Amino acid sequence: MGEDGYGQYCPVTRAVEVLAERWTLLIVRDMLCGRTRFNDLARGNPGLSRTLLSKRLRQLERAGVVAHVGDQYLLTPAGEDLRPVVFGLGGWGARWQFGDPRDQELDPLLLMWWVHGRIAFDQLPDRQLLLEFRFPDVAARFWVLRDAQGPSICTFDPGFGVDATVEGDLPVLYQVWLGRVPLSTALRDGRVRIDGRPDVTRPLPAALQLSPMAETVAAASGVPLT
Known part of the structure; x- marks a missing residue:
């Protein structure tokens, strides 16, 4: 996302600017499921390069969603507050987009x-x-x-x-x-x-x-x- 974002003053826009980057929600999903270490997050997303994982975690840190403490990445209260959002999105996918596996x-x-x-x-x-x-x-x-x-x-x-x-x-x-x-x-x-x-x-x-x-x-x- 560029420095100017979407140019819309709206809370949905602000959330999208933080969460809509490729892989970001899957990283948050895994953290909500208890993964806190870099290697575990990488293993749970094998299509995600370690370089991009580092970038996404830094972006989440800057947004106040994740805190880097020692060798762990921990969700802040803002990150934990994404639980109903992430699993609600999964519920929508289960109802409307989830067929046989490809x-x-x-x-x-x-x-x-x-x-x-x-x-x-x-x-x-x-x-x-x-x-x-x-x-x-x-x-x-x-x-x-x-x-x-x-x-x-x-x-x-x-x-x-x-x-x-x-x-x-x-x-x-x-x-x-x-x-x-x-x-x-x-x-x-x-x-x-x-x-x-x-x-x-x-x-x-x-x-x-x-x-x-x-x-x-x-x-x-x-x-x-x-």
Whole structure:
């Protein structure tokens, strides 16, 4: 946006000048979902260059939306006040613009990045755990390891015994994650399969918490969430 902006004295215009730059709202979205470190924000937006991410964060700082504290980027009260705006925009998208996924929107590593941060490990056995996720349609496999340092994603087999395996085609697992397809339905009709140790597989469906947008998407799609 140029120095003169849109040349309109209007609060909508002022908000657009701050938030309508490419990637800005997605950065704010991820911060509202708990991402506070530069590398985490970069991993959650793989199409965004690190140079542009730095620029956008500086712009948000100047606008008073974000504060850079140590190695974290924290939302200010003005940033937190965007929560109903961002998720309200997501609700509009779910109702009016959200159809089947496009091929270019299906990134298995990005999906795993989102999923691994939403697994409720407190509902699973209290020990080191290794969960394997298989996407047979794109010949991709990932592992989520929970150890003393917390959960992390592995793109190669860590060499520990796998406690549970979740398998399904990439479009299906994306739609489960986002609430368009209930996990219970996908498990019942075989589009998603969970195998492994019973003490892990039994509580795992409940522990696989969905996207923060899943409830909104499910309501817009007219399907039950679970």
